[in-house]
Amino acid sequence: MVQSFALFPSSVKFFIQKDLPTELQAELCETITALGGRVESKVPRQGFVLIQPNTNEAERLKLCWDSPDRPDRHFVPYTYVEACKIAGILLKQIFVENGEAIKFHIDSSIANINARAALSARIMHSGGDPSASAQTARVILADPNTEIFQHLVKSYQGVPGKYIESYLWVKKCVEKGAVVYTPLVYKNPGGRRPGEERTQFTEEDEEHLCNWIAAKIPYKETGGRTGNRLYQQLCDMASDPEYAWVSRHTWQSWRERYKKNSQRLDTMIQAIVEQKKPSLGEKGQYGYVRKPEEKPKRSRKRKDDGRLSPSRTSHPMAMGMHIPLTPQDGHSHSGIPIPPVPMQTSTANSMGLAIPQDSVMVVRKSPAEEEMEDEEAEWEVKVGTDPPPMWGKRKAGEDSSENGKRTRVSSEQINGRPASGGMHQMARILDIAHEFRFTVEEVQEYYDRARFKKMRDTLSVLADDSDHAA
Structure with a gap:
């Protein structure tokens, strides 16, 4: 005995496919009536047409009665009644766009057969078409825990009007009663906007920079204030606690800061120099090094004057x-x-x-x-x-041979x-x-x-x- 409660408003009408088994039709009529709905003998202008998907009669009914002029006429599987009873509400036909069912494709990454069948039925109960191919589908459902899902996202992220969603997304949409696609999140590509600095320079940063340049190159006419090495040496001092402020920017940023504001910063540097009054070539200034020790000159060997033939x-x-x-x-x-x-x-x-x-x-x-x-x-x-x-004359017989000659x-x-x-x-x-x-x-x-x-x-x-x- 079906418990009677008004789940379907009395204005909701149902038409049952005529070639369904008689017992099934009788059970559907009893359940619809018990939940407050009405069963019609003809296809209503507004309401639900209960069909058995993938049958000839179901295709004939769609061909004859499915029309964009009747957006409130919905073709759903006969299991829709039981699904509404289980959910406790009249399931809205949310997977419909411009009077047509949204096409879905269930990817093979969802390998469980029962899960695929349940997902397909839930889509149809909410007005969608789960039988589309990956190329024609508007929504592709896949398992987010697989590499295939990420591959699909990368493959179709540039295709307008196509979405890659998790299989759990269908349930969320049904519970909300609306289709809400997963929003796109802006990802910083790594660059900066034109003219924008990653870390903003402060007045204190500029003061430190001017003090450094004033100590290393107090006089601009010597040159070198826009060279790379001056600012590379500055960043090499980051390990010194006194120069901890250096790590706020890269050496390229310090250099560009001076180049773009050289006229203003040169005035600040000149004021520091006039206050400290360093002498040109003072120890510690950039570009000046210790004079090398003079090596003793080697005496050159006298060349042959050509008198040896x-x-x-x-x-x-x-x-x-x-x-x-x-x-x-x-x-x-x-x-x-x-x-x-x-x-x-x-x-x-x-x-x-x-x-x-x-x-x-x-x-x-x-x-x-x-x-x-x-x-x-x-x-x-x-x-x-x-x-x-x-x-030196030798005596007779001394150190001589028999013939009297010296040996x-x-x-x-x-x-x-x-x-x-x-x-x-x-x-x-x-x-x-x-x-x-x-x-x-x-x-x-x-x-x-x-x-x-x-x-x-x-x-x-x-x-x-x-x-x-x-």
Whole structure:
């Protein structure tokens, strides 16, 4: 037994599709009458036509009686009566626009079949058409918790008259009794309006800026007030508590503030400068740095004046041993220390070395050498091709072979070992000459350390002229 209460006003009329089952038609008539409505045998001018969707008779009724001239005639499924009874109100036909049903498309992101069926029925009960495709639908319903929903929003946000809504949106509209689309919210694209600053400059900001410029560039004529570096240095001071105000703006904003108001700010800066009276180039001003320390000037090496002929400088011994022809520091270019040895011009010429007259090396003598200079007249040495001195003549049988000729030590044998090369050989010659105070030519001719040691020992034991005089 249906409980009787006036849910439908008596003016609300219903027409039931004639090919519905007789039992269903009888049940609908009883429920409509019990809720206060009227059942008509013909399609009313105003009221509801109860149909079974997706049937031939339902399509025929729509084709014959659905007209924009009759906006108060609504075609609803026969379940509409039960839906109104459950809701406790006469459900308004809100999904209607310009006398036509609003077309809906239920997206596949709503995967539950029962949810899709319930959503479709609720749309039809409120006058909408849930059978449209995504392209022809005015409203696309989707699950907002899926990526498809966001994709649909981005895809159709530029299409006018098309809306992407959540499946819960239908229920909200039914409860409100009106269609209210989700409003668009303005999103700041990130820029600023022309002439508008993100953070407004205050008088205090300008005062700080003028003090900074007055300290760094007190005089405008020096330039640099519109450069980038001045304001970048300002923002680098943000970590200092005294400069906490710097972080209110970017260095570009500080620079643009000065550029756009330079005439007014220059007046303020000039007043600060006149009060503090800083001197030009004072420590801390921008553009002035500590003068670099003067580096000691290097003495330039004397260039070759061209007096060494190519034929002389290309001597095999000079080229192979890399020995400077005019040494100044007593060291060869190869890094081997060679004691300075006085070399006579005749000796150098015999070796094939051309020495300029103005590049004769002066060697400081030891006291023993200075004493021996007094005895040079008596203790002569062999020079060039001159005959050897008396003390240098060898006794018969001394250091000679069977044929009476002197046995010369080979350049390949030095103290029983082969020479390691021209450079090493010359180094040993100079070493022997320096140690026993003989000429390089003499050492080069004999090249026997033991022989020269013996000669020097013999000279050392000879009695001095002063002893004879005593």
